[in-house]
Amino acid sequence: MSSTEPLYNVQRVDQQIKPRQPPARPPQIFPLLCLHCTIMASPPRSPGQPNRPCSEDGIPVVDLAVLVNGDARERSQAVRHLGRACQDWGFFMVTNHGVPEDLQSAMMDACKELFGLPPEQKAEFMDAGPMDPVRVGTGFNSAVDGARYWRDYVKMFAHPELHCPAKPDGLRGVAAEYAARTRGLLLELTAAISESLGLPAGRIAERLDLGSCFQILVGNHYPPCAAGPDDDDGAVGLPAHSDHGLLTLLFQNGVDGLQVKHDGRWLLAKPIPGSFFVIAGDQLEIVSNGRYKGVLHRALVDRAQARMSCVSLLGPCLDAVVKPVPELAVPPLGLEFRGVKYRDYMEHQQSNKLNEKGALDLVRVQRHILTDTLCSS
Numbered sequence: 001m002s003s004t005e006p007l008y009n010v011q012r013v014d015q016q017i018k019p020r021q022p023p024a025r026p027p028q029i030f031p032l033l034c035l036h037c038t039i040m041a042s043p044p045r046s047p048g049q050p051n052r053p054c055s056e057d058g059i060p061v062v063d064l065a066v067l068v069n070g071d072a073r074e075r076s077q078a079v080r081h082l083g084r085a086c087q088d089w090g091f092f093m094v095t096n097h098g099v100p101e102d103l104q105s106a107m108m109d110a111c112k113e114l115f116g117l118p119p120e121q122k123a124e125f126m127d128a129g130p131m132d133p134v135r136v137g138t139g140f141n142s143a144v145d146g147a148r149y150w151r152d153y154v155k156m157f158a159h160p161e162l163h164c165p166a167k168p169d170g171l172r173g174v175a176a177e178y179a180a181r182t183r184g185l186l187l188e189l190t191a192a193i194s195e196s197l198g199l200p201a202g203r204i205a206e207r208l209d210l211g212s213c214f215q216i217l218v219g220n221h222y223p224p225c226a227a228g229p230d231d232d233d234g235a236v237g238l239p240a241h242s243d244h245g246l247l248t249l250l251f252q253n254g255v256d257g258l259q260v261k262h263d264g265r266w267l268l269a270k271p272i273p274g275s276f277f278v279i280a281g282d283q284l285e286i287v288s289n290g291r292y293k294g295v296l297h298r299a300l301v302d303r304a305q306a307r308m309s310c311v312s313l314l315g316p317c318l319d320a321v322v323k324p325v326p327e328l329a330v331p332p333l334g335l336e337f338r339g340v341k342y343r344d345y346m347e348h349q350q351s352n353k354l355n356e357k358g359a360l361d362l363v364r365v366q367r368h369i370l371t372d373t374l375c376s377s
């Protein structure tokens, strides 16, 4: 990258995003409605086989309205489709999800406003560690990154308790509502995923103590960068990784950049308008005993436009010891993972360099090592 480019620190963001004026209209109120009442079925908007809707690139599309309100036959088809999406991709889009578009925009706007605040208004969160409930920073974990990632972020623990910077005004209200609505959606998906594994709908929730689930909201901002990932020494927003949680919900500001690894290749994910991306995380891989894998993904930067994404991640209760559901540990292989307290797992993943699925490998039962060692001796 040329030396004329902006300094790579949070200051750079402040130079690029001007603080916004407070909105002229009063803040919107998003009443907490029952998910089942707000989801309306609509005709399929994607190609693919009739019972396997997908985007033009083949990314599976799951219609939540069918999962929640479909008749028995439609539901069981939708559950099977969801299971295939988790097994073959670890990644899909969800439509008819019931989270109001206005609420999504309000969340994105509030994050953008936060990135545009003067540094002194964010300073108290900029030295925070990975397990602190509010954190503002650059890169992934700049203390250990060893590479410069072209990304600014804000992370807020949202459940069991919402933690949130006091500024910008209005962030807390929007974040509370957004967290509640997306948590409902993620729990609904978890129940259907449990069914897709042949388990009762509540089995994963019970196993991971999702009544006290952990949830984090993340705002990501990737400034434009003329030197892209295809150039030598070009900028990368976030390197290849899987997420530490169970499921991640993500939407972006209309600028593409999320890539997922599918069948050994990186695929740029292009959203169906109004949908969320859903990313399977490491805890889903553990609890499903490896049936559903946490998917590798990364974020690229755009040469001309700032990219933003908003993430809502659902994880087990921080004190839950996550182990595979025993019903899924079929002989002769048995358990693929040993138990790990989610708090310890998350702290480890967040405190170290992002390294693909390195954190998960630590809890994987390593059968081959012994065999290889014995073979080589």
Ligand SMILES: O=C(O)CCC(=O)C(=O)O
Pocket: 218, 220, 238, 243, 250, 257, 258, 297, 298, 299, 308, 309, 311
């Ligand atoms: O911004 C994106 O598209 C990816 C973000 C992401 O992977 C993350 O926050 O874990």
Ligand SMILES: [Fe+2]
Pocket: 241, 242, 243, 297
């Ligand atoms: Fe991620």
